[in-house]
Structure formats: C-alpha cells, structure tokens
Amino acid sequence: GNTAGYVAAKGAILALTREWAVELLPYAVRVNAVIPAEVSTPLYESWLKGFADPQEKLRQISRKIPLEHRLTKPEEIAHAVAFLLSDRSSHTTGQWFFVDGGYTHLDRAIS
Numbered sequence: 001g002n003t004a005g006y007v008a009a010k011g012a013i014l015a016l017t018r019e020w021a022v023e024l025l026p027y028a029v030r031v032n033a034v035i036p037a038e039v040s041t042p043l044y045e046s047w048l049k050g051f052a053d054p055q056e057k058l059r060q061i062s063r064k065i066p067l068e069h070r071l072t073k074p075e076e077i078a079h080a081v082a083f084l085l086s087d088r089s090s091h092t093t094g095q096w097f098f099v100d101g102g103y104t105h106l107d108r109a110i111s
Contacts, residue, residue, distance in 0.1 A: 022095030030093040037100030040071040066102035
C-alpha cells in the first residue's frame, strides 16, 4: 500500500525509455533502462534495520530471488551500465535491462 507514486514513476521510466529511444534514433542516441530489484546497499541495510529481525527479513527476501538466493551487488549494476554504454551494446536501444537475479520475471519458479 501507499506506493502509487512510486509505481507511477517506475511506469513512466519504462514508457519514456521506449519513447525516447524512438525520438532520439535519428540522432544515433541509444536509450535503455537498467532495472535492478533488491540491491545490497547501505540504504537497503538501513531499511532492513527497521524490522524486528533484520536477518530473518533478509532471508525471506533472498529466498524469493531465483539466482543464488541473494541480493544484487552494486557492482553487478555497474557492469550492466558499463555494457550498455559500450560498443558491445551498439545495436541495443529501447530495452529494459533487468539486473535482479530473475526476481522480476521468474517469480513462477519460486511460487
């Protein structure tokens, strides 16, 4: 609950990624979005401390992440961004690049 603003903003990012990819195509500008899920950061650790048992909450969340049952590392996000900025992704635009251990799309595997 109380996440309408957050959800709307995320939806706008996805829509704008696709729209800007089309609009900026004549200028050879590529537009992609990196979409992480649960990332191990100091802010995330601080959020976990708000629970009665932070370690148990982390275990519950980690179990829902299909690949290795762990949070995404910040450097994994950085690697994705570096790839998208490199010539290795020169034919990639308008894409949503999920870096989340399968959390978003593989929820059927954990249900």
